[in-house]
Structures are given as structure tokens and as C-alpha cells.
Amino acid sequence: PTDQTSIALFLCHPLHWPSLPAQRKYMRSPPIPEMATQEVQLNETLAHLKTESETLKTKLEEERAKLHDVELHQVAEKVEALGQFVMKTRRTLKGHGNKVLCMDWCKDKRRIVSSSQDGKVIVWDAFTTNKEHAVTMPCTWVMACAYAPSGCAVACGGLDNKCSVYPLSLDKNENLAAKKKSVAMHTNYLSACSFTNSDMQILTSSGDGTCALWDVESGQLLQSFHGHAADVLCLDLAPSETGNTFVSGGCDKKANVWDMRSGQCIQSFETHESDINSVRYYPSGDAFASGSDDATCRLYDLRADREVAIYSKESIIFGVSSVDFSLSGRLLFGGYNDYTINVWDVLKGTRVSILFGHENRVSTLRVSPDGTAFCTGSWDHTLRIWA
Amino acid sequence: MNMSTTNNIAQARKLVEQLRIEAGIERIKVIILVICFVSKAAADLMSYCEQHARSDPLLVGVPTSENPFKDKKPCIIL
Numbered sequence: 001p002t003d004q005t006s007i008a009l010f011l012c013h014p015l016h017w018p019s020l021p022a023q024r025k026y027m028r029s030p031p032i033p034e035m036a037t038q039e040v041q042l043n044e045t046l047a048h049l050k051t052e053s054e055t056l057k058t059k060l061e062e063e064r065a066k067l068h069d070v071e072l073h074q075v076a077e078k079v080e081a082l083g084q085f086v087m088k089t090r091r092t093l094k095g096h097g098n099k100v101l102c103m104d105w106c107k108d109k110r111r112i113v114s115s116s117q118d119g120k121v122i123v124w125d126a127f128t129t130n131k132e133h134a135v136t137m138p139c140t141w142v143m144a145c146a147y148a149p150s151g152c153a154v155a156c157g158g159l160d161n162k163c164s165v166y167p168l169s170l171d172k173n174e175n176l177a178a179k180k181k182s183v184a185m186h187t188n189y190l191s192a193c194s195f196t197n198s199d200m201q202i203l204t205s206s207g208d209g210t211c212a213l214w215d216v217e218s219g220q221l222l223q224s225f226h227g228h229a230a231d232v233l234c235l236d237l238a239p240s241e242t243g244n245t246f247v248s249g250g251c252d253k254k255a256n257v258w259d260m261r262s263g264q265c266i267q268s269f270e271t272h273e274s275d276i277n278s279v280r281y282y283p284s285g286d287a288f289a290s291g292s293d294d295a296t297c298r299l300y301d302l303r304a305d306r307e308v309a310i311y312s313k314e315s316i317i318f319g320v321s322s323v324d325f326s327l328s329g330r331l332l333f334g335g336y337n338d339y340t341i342n343v344w345d346v347l348k349g350t351r352v353s354i355l356f357g358h359e360n361r362v363s364t365l366r367v368s369p370d371g372t373a374f375c376t377g378s379w380d381h382t383l384r385i386w387a
Numbered sequence: 388m389n390m391s392t393t394n395n396i397a398q399a400r401k402l403v404e405q406l407r408i409e410a411g412i413e414r415i416k417v418i419i420l421v422i423c424f425v426s427k428a429a430a431d432l433m434s435y436c437e438q439h440a441r442s443d444p445l446l447v448g449v450p451t452s453e454n455p456f457k458d459k460k461p462c463i464i465l
Contacts, residue, residue, distance in 0.1 A: 328439035
């Protein structure tokens with residue numbers, strides 16, 4: 001059967017229900033059974049019914065899994081196809097001495113913070129490409145960095161197992177390192193960090209398999225999140241309208257959705273075939289995308305509680321390091337280990353563009369807060385702004 | 388035979404019949420729910436895209452004059 005109605009009818013037909021085992025002869029025409037035997041038979045029938053309901057439940061799960069044709073791209077068939085996209089590198093930010101590992105936009109839509117394997121954290125004005133601040137961390141591999149909502153501070157960390165906050169001074173000559181505040185302490189590398197709605201709290205994920213929420217002022221641990229079976233590589237906070245949740249992805253191939261207040265894992269998705277390097281919420285907060293070493297990006301809907309789309313091509317065999325949506329959620333940008341950026345039509349599941357420019361892996365990708373451009377960072381030591 | 392045993396059997400038969408009907412209904416319900424959830428979820432995602440498409444600069448493209456990254460002004464070398 002092909003359409004939804006006929007599938008439902010097909011499965012409802014009694015022919016397709018599992019059958020009860022044949023009834024015992026004496027249930028239909030008891031000669032003169034003893035009371036005890038009758039009770040045993042009653043219990044047997046009830047036991048058979050319990051088994052039937054278990055069998056039905058299993059069958060339902062199987063049928064549910066077979067409902068392949070109820071996927072996003074099928075529903076989206078009537079949506080107009082997208083035209084050609086012309087996106088080019090508009091700015092190249094040069095200054096890092098080694099692989100760029102992470103970047104984040106400031107809410108002012110022009111400043112960017114980036115971090116690198118050589119321990120440097122740089123704040124740039126993306127319009128002019130000028131460097132505004134630079135800090136040298138005491139460790140190499142600064143894998144995570146984030147801009148504070150106020151624009152007055154940046155957070156970063158990596159192999160030092162910590163997340164530190166640096167207030168940004170207006171005086172460019174001031175030594176930022178002097179005002180550094182150590183906030184988070186993990187027992188393994190810091191893989192990602194993000195301020196919550198204010199400069200006061202930071203959410204971190206770590207190679208130690210946990211995520212944690214910290215108070216910036218006191219450095220106190222407010223909540224910890226346990227559930228991943230291996231390194232947690234990425235996280236993203238739900239858009240503020242949708243409440244206090246965040247999603248994390250890990251080396252255990254799982255994407256977990258967490259309640260920030262209770263620390264509970266409220267939903268978990270395990271369909272990727274390898275490490276999940278990046279997770280990002282859909283702008284409405286009802287879904288999130290993930291990018292993985294299995295060379296696919298996937299879209300998970302939180303209310304349908306399942307994967308609803310997979311973005312892949314046979315010709316794409318290198319892992320995805322980073323994903324982000326355009327403002328309307330129609331486009332999904334993925335940075336890949338084969339140096340390219342693939343642009344996907346989120347609804348139709350097709351690739352609309354492939355962008356070349358970087359000379360090594362794309363390690364990080366973020367769309368600007370007003371959606372006018374996106375920035376990528378690469379192992380080729382540069383960052384590029386695309387529009 | 389005593390009345391209560393006959394009643395028990397009758398009741399049990401009713402129960403069995405009832406449970407079979409319920410199992411069938413439950414099955415239909417879950418299948419329809421799954422179809423509806425995914426269809427509804429997909430429809431909501433589509434609707435969000437549609438509503439916000441016009442204000443998505445990377446999707447619709449903005450003129451050079453309006454996108455600060457697309458400016459034609461030469462870089463100022465200090």
C-alpha cells in the first residue's frame with residue numbers, strides 16, 4: 001500500500017491481527033468440569049490475552065518502523081523547489097597560527113570570537129576583518145569558545161578541562177589574561193560551551209561524558225547532566241521561547257534532550273552510525289539537526305519523537321563537523337571534513353549547493369544572528385564569511 | 388453446576404471478547420497517531436519555513452546595498 005489511508009486500513013484488517021491460540025475444547029462445551037479446572041482455564045485464557053497484547057505491542061513497533069513513507073520530504077513534495085544559490089566568500093579572516101577549532105558570533109552581528117589549536121583566542125570585527133582582542137590560553141587545542149550575550153565577555157576552554165571567562169576590555173592594550181575567571185571544571189577536555197540567556201550562566205560539555213551548568217560569578221556547579229556513555233562533543237540551547245532545554249550529541253552516537261532544571265534526559269535519539277559532532281536547534285525549537293562522522297546530517301522532530309529526515313549522498317563520504325540553519329529553517333549548512341560546505345533543502349532533503357574555498361577541513365560553522373551571512377572556521381588556519 | 392462457576396465462565400468470555408476488541412482499537416489508534424504525529428510535525432516545519440522565508444536573507448538573497456558583507460567599498464588599509 002502506498003498512501004497513508006490505505007496503510008492504516010491494511011493494518012486494521014482482522015486478517016493481519018495475530019491470532020489467539022486455538023481455544024481448548026472444553027471451554028466451548030464443558031461436560032461436567034470441576035470448578036478448579038474451569039478456573040485454571042480462565043486463567044489460561046487471560047494469560048493468552050496478555051501474551052497477545054505483548055505480541056501486538058511488538059508488532060506495532062515493527063509497523064511503526066516500517067512507516068517509511070511518512071517522512072518530511074514526502075509531505076514537502078508540494079513545496080516550491082529552491083532556485084540556484086550564489087554564495088561566495090566575502091571576507092577571509094587570517095591571523096591564527098594553527099587549526100581553527102571553534103567560533104561564535106556576537107549578538108551585534110559583526111563581531112566574532114574564534115579559537116585555535118595554537119592556544120589563541122581572537123575577537124574579530126567581521127566587517128573590517130580587524131582583530132580587536134587576542135588572548136593566549138595556557139593550553140593548546142582550545143576546542144570551545146562562546147560570546148556572552150552582552151558582548152562584553154568571551155568564554156573558552158579545551159585541553160585544560162576548564163571553561164574560562166574573559167571580560168573584554170574597551171582598552172585594547174589591556175592584558176585580558178589578567179582578568180580571566182575560571183568557571184567550569186571537568187575531568188576531561190571541554191568540547192563545547194555556551195552562555196545561557198545571560199552572562200551569568202554557562203553550559204558546558206566534556207570528554208568526561210557529562211554536560212554541566214555553571215554560575216559564572218561563583219564558579220558553582222548548578223546542575224550536571226549524566227546519560228551519555230562516551231565523550232559529549234556538542235550542545236545547543238533551545239531558542240528561549242521554547243523553555244529550559246538543550247540538546248547534546250556524543251561519541252555514543254546519541255543525541256539527548258535535557259531539562260535544565262531537573263537534570264533529566266527527556267528524549268534520546270540514536271540513529272546515527274558514528275560520533276555526533278554537531279547539534280543545532282531548528283529556529284522554532286520543535287526540531288534539531290545533527291551532523292556526524294557517518295557523513296550524514298539528520299533532522300529529529302521533538303514532538304513526533306523520531307528522525308524525520310536524513311541529508312546524505314553517496315558521493316559524500318567524509319564526516320560532518322558542524323551544522324547550522326538559515327533564519328527560516330529552510331536551509332541547513334554543513335561543514336565537512338572534505339573541505340566543503342554542503343547546503344541542504346531541509347524540507348525536500350536535497351542538496352542545493354556545494355561551496356568550495358577552504359584548503360583543509362571545515363571544523364566550525366555558524367550563521368550570523370540576523371541571518372545575513374554565515375562564518376566557517378577551518379584547519380587551514382582561516383575563517384571565512386559567506387553570503 | 389453451581390451458578391457462580393457458570394457466571395465466571397460467561398464473564399471471562401465477555402472479558403476475552405472485550406480485550407480482543409480493545410487490542411484491535413489500540414492498534415488502530417497507535418498507527419493513526421504515528422501517521423498523524425509525523426504528518427503534523429512535518430506540516431508545522433513547512434509552515435514555519437513558509438512564514439519566515441521572506442525574512443531569511445540567505446534564502447531569498449538581499450541586495451548588495453543591504454548586506455554589510457556584500458559591500459563594494461574597498462578595504463581600508465591602515
